[in-house]
Amino acid sequence: MSGLGDEQPNPIRLLLADDQALVRGALAALLALEEDLTVVAEVGRGDEVVPEARRTAPDVALLDVEMPGLDGIAAAAALRAALPACRVLMVTTFGRPGYLRRAMEAGASGFVVKDTPARQLADAVRRVHAGLRVVDPTLAAETLAAGVSPLTERETEVLRTARSGGTVADLAGALHLSEGTIRNHLSAAIGKTGARNRAEAIRVAEQNGWLLGE
Amino acid sequence: MSGLGDEQPNPIRLLLADDQALVRGALAALLALEEDLTVVAEVGRGDEVVPEARRTAPDVALLDVEMPGLDGIAAAAALRAALPACRVLMVTTFGRPGYLRRAMEAGASGFVVKDTPARQLADAVRRVHAGLRVVDPTLAAETLAAGVSPLTERETEVLRTARSGGTVADLAGALHLSEGTIRNHLSAAIGKTGARNRAEAIRVAEQNGWLLGE
């Protein structure tokens, strides 16, 4: 377990971002057991990541994807831009192929799903800090298989808006488009996802991580 | 903070059940910091709860609702039946009103959402162990407001099956009912939930926790 009196001279400084306070605190406790790691910041919203990182200058940031304010991927990009020295390790619930792709494009160094064994987390942090990449091989394979989103920008937007479950008229109003156009976009999305329903199309797109912001 | 050499004589014995190994391990680390608590078992599936509890005889079981094998509510009921001495504290991601109701009916002593501050968890465990009830007051109010599910058994079943997103014909085939009957049940569910869609009805029912098993 943790050293008693011998503090590490230069421990790895960590920032934790997760919207669930309980798991955030629990992760902090888990990582604090390692004598070469120290948690210097905790935030619960994506838009707090960069300001807090500026204040505390962490070496590695552990970011959840699902967060209010700003999703973890966007936060990762912003963080890379603001503090290039800080590495990013995504820690997320869902192993959506698209998430991994977007995270890597955003400059993340690692991607860990929340059902990996707890003991491996500290090692992942160390690897990332050392400049290595950490990726679940299974997930990487899926990502290659799923490929880039076939949906056009408008189609994703329509699909994302349709997630809440409104009628075509609602969508048309919300997006300032004609109902026919909405139907066309939906039809295209249904075709591209191989679904038979609007609902199915949404499910498929969601599972592949094709419905992220922007 | 943990005591160094002075182990508590009779620490509270805990069982942890959560399907995400990482948060499970993290929670274990968090709770292990308290000198009057000790984690004696960890499981990742609902149907492993009772066997493992039989083996380790915990005082308090922390159960997640979303788990493979057997959902946390059912696991709680089974655990109460098998080991009445063991108290149950539900720890879950979603504060669905129906979840709380069902958990209480299943004999749980406490209900904590995963975005409560980490420091409060140990206290919740102690309270539950002492025979008290632990419930988020906001959630309790919502539960009262949402009331019991207005859906009849068949309607819930149809709605739950419809979640996967199939056509009426699919549902009819899966449930061995006529398409007309399926449509009737769906229509009734849509009316009762105040939705305008099948999709909306599913969302509402899900948010209220009306779609749980059995």
Add this chain to the structure above:
DNA sequence: GACGGCCCCTGACAAATGTCACGGTCGGGG
């Protein structure tokens, strides 16, 4: 400049969905 991709719109059509009125079975409670 021609081409292709994406975008927006229209209109029309078939299919799926949601609603309604109706009948019938079964079990429990007044």
Add this chain to the structure above:
DNA sequence: CCCCGACCGTGACATTTGTCAGGGGCCGTC
């Protein structure tokens, strides 16, 4: 006993949804 509610089914109907064939406008690239 009779009524009520949940349940299953039918058939007909209006609405919504999904599809298709067009028509433009706006970039980019070849």
